[in-house]
Amino acid sequence: MAEVEVPDIVIGRLPIYLRALTLLSEAGQEFTSSLELGQKLGIGSAQIRKDLSHFGEFGKQGTGYEINFLRTQISKILKVDREWPIILVGFGGLGQAIAHYGGFASKGFHVDAIFDNDPDKIGQAVNGKTVQDTANLAQVVADNKIKMAIIAVPATAAQVVADQLVEAGIEAILSYAPITLSVPNTVRVQHIDPVVHLQRMTYYLD
Amino acid sequence: MAEVEVPDIVIGRLPIYLRALTLLSEAGQEFTSSLELGQKLGIGSAQIRKDLSHFGEFGKQGTGYEINFLRTQISKILKVDREWPIILVGFGGLGQAIAHYGGFASKGFHVDAIFDNDPDKIGQAVNGKTVQDTANLAQVVADNKIKMAIIAVPATAAQVVADQLVEAGIEAILSYAPITLSVPNTVRVQHIDPVVHLQRMTYYLD
Numbered sequence: 001m002a003e004v005e006v007p008d009i010v011i012g013r014l015p016i017y018l019r020a021l022t023l024l025s026e027a028g029q030e031f032t033s034s035l036e037l038g039q040k041l042g043i044g045s046a047q048i049r050k051d052l053s054h055f056g057e058f059g060k061q062g063t064g065y066e067i068n069f070l071r072t073q074i075s076k077i078l079k080v081d082r083e084w085p086i087i088l089v090g091f092g093g094l095g096q097a098i099a100h101y102g103g104f105a106s107k108g109f110h111v112d113a114i115f116d117n118d119p120d121k122i123g124q125a126v127n128g129k130t131v132q133d134t135a136n137l138a139q140v141v142a143d144n145k146i147k148m149a150i151i152a153v154p155a156t157a158a159q160v161v162a163d164q165l166v167e168a169g170i171e172a173i174l175s176y177a178p179i180t181l182s183v184p185n186t187v188r189v190q191h192i193d194p195v196v197h198l199q200r201m202t203y204y205l206d
Numbered sequence: 207m208a209e210v211e212v213p214d215i216v217i218g219r220l221p222i223y224l225r226a227l228t229l230l231s232e233a234g235q236e237f238t239s240s241l242e243l244g245q246k247l248g249i250g251s252a253q254i255r256k257d258l259s260h261f262g263e264f265g266k267q268g269t270g271y272e273i274n275f276l277r278t279q280i281s282k283i284l285k286v287d288r289e290w291p292i293i294l295v296g297f298g299g300l301g302q303a304i305a306h307y308g309g310f311a312s313k314g315f316h317v318d319a320i321f322d323n324d325p326d327k328i329g330q331a332v333n334g335k336t337v338q339d340t341a342n343l344a345q346v347v348a349d350n351k352i353k354m355a356i357i358a359v360p361a362t363a364a365q366v367v368a369d370q371l372v373e374a375g376i377e378a379i380l381s382y383a384p385i386t387l388s389v390p391n392t393v394r395v396q397h398i399d400p401v402v403h404l405q406r407m408t409y410y411l412d
Contacts, residue, residue: 008406011406011409011410012406014405014406014409015401015402015405015406016386016402018405019384019385019386019399019401019402020386023361023385040386040388041386042386042388077409078405078406078408078409079408079409079411080405080408084404084408086404093303093306093307093308094303094307096303097299097300097302097303100299101299101300102299103384103400103401104400104401104404107401107404107405109401109404147411148404148407148408148411150400155229171410171411172404172407172408172410172411174400174403174404174407178225178309179225179229180222180225180226180246180247180248182246182248188407188410190403190404190406190407192398192400192403193225194309194310194356194380194398195221195225195309195310195313195315196221196222196225197380197396197398198290198292198310198313198315198354198378198380198396199220199221199224199284199286199313200214200217200218200220200221200284200396201354201378201380201394201396202284202285202286202290202354202378203217203220203283203284203285204217204377204378204394205285205353205354205377205378
């Protein structure tokens with residue numbers, strides 16, 4: 001695999017390709033093409049071929065891509081061919097929904113510890129885990145060499161939590177707090193704010 | 207306001223600007239600059255000025271942007287200066303979390319009807335609403351002139367639901383189903399899949 005830097009926007013599309021390939025595979029299909037993938041995803045087939053070409057030659061002229069082979073390769077590239085422990089900070093309504101959500105574990109992301117600073121929430125049990133005091137966060141992250149965290153605290157608390165996570169050695173943060181977090185450029189952050197998604201659609205409505 | 211088409215990527219950044227301006231306003235600040243906004247958001251100040259220039263002249267040389275004025279203007283542009291009724295399809299774990307989530311209504315998006323096709327869920331009450339049979343969906347959308355919907359059903363059901371929504375006249379869909387939906391180009395779709403966000407970060411971890 002070449003050591004040239006692949007644009008982040010390309011990396012961002014790989015999980016979408018992986019998801020589409022997994023659905024095709026689950027539907028019993030063995031081969032696909034950049035044309036079929038592109039139609040399913042609303043992405044140009046040339047774009048898909050170019051994105052994948054950063055990592056090697058995965059398709060064959062005529063037969064296209066063998067779905068399970070390509071799934072394996074993309075999983076390796078994204079490093080999702082392994083299990084990732086993850087911590088969750090915030091056990092309010094959203095944090096509780098995330099703790100109960102089965103979709104993370106089925107993709108290899110295991111919520112191994114949950115933190116909150118509310119005494120009423122600390123000690124609550126969920127899925128075999130006990131909600132811990134945020135004061136324990138750094139110790140748990142260090143002891144278990146955890147690199148990923150989910151933030152589900154209110155906007156007013158999110159930056160403080162992000163700073164604690166970075167200080168503890170977390171390198172990747174998925175934040176549900178409706179605020180843009182500031183972190184060192186050695187740390188990755190992804191934001192999910194459903195209101196932002198709704199607000200960018202109303203512009204187009206009458 | 208000019209009738210030239212503004213790129214969708216610009217529209218997509220406006221809710222981020224609006225969110226940052228709202229936080230600044232709530233913190234008591236009256237003026238800001240493209241430089242300050244850019245630093246908070248990790249976006250170049252020239253980009254912010256260029257994005258806003260599509261809609262008029264909002265800043266003044268020297269004093270920058272008056273925060274509440276700019277908030278009002280962006281709200282009008284995005285049409286979020288009004289209330290939007292919205293329906294929710296799917297009342298499993300995720301749908302229930304969404305139904306209980308207070309963050310939509312506080313921004314003007316009101317979940318006015320909830321649908322599921324599971325007889326055990328139909329009739330359940332939440333926030334003063336009763337979960338209805340999906341068979342009623344088209345009638346409710348037509349009667350209430352609803353244009354927005356949230357999909358929170360499993361991947362295997364999502365395309366069928368999306369087709370029903372489009373048929374019923376829905377013009378904007380926020381989907382939490384882990385599948386890329388296919389809709390006519392007159393309909394807007396936004397996807398939220400937290401696994402995709404996690405998978406695009408693991409690439410960068412050791």
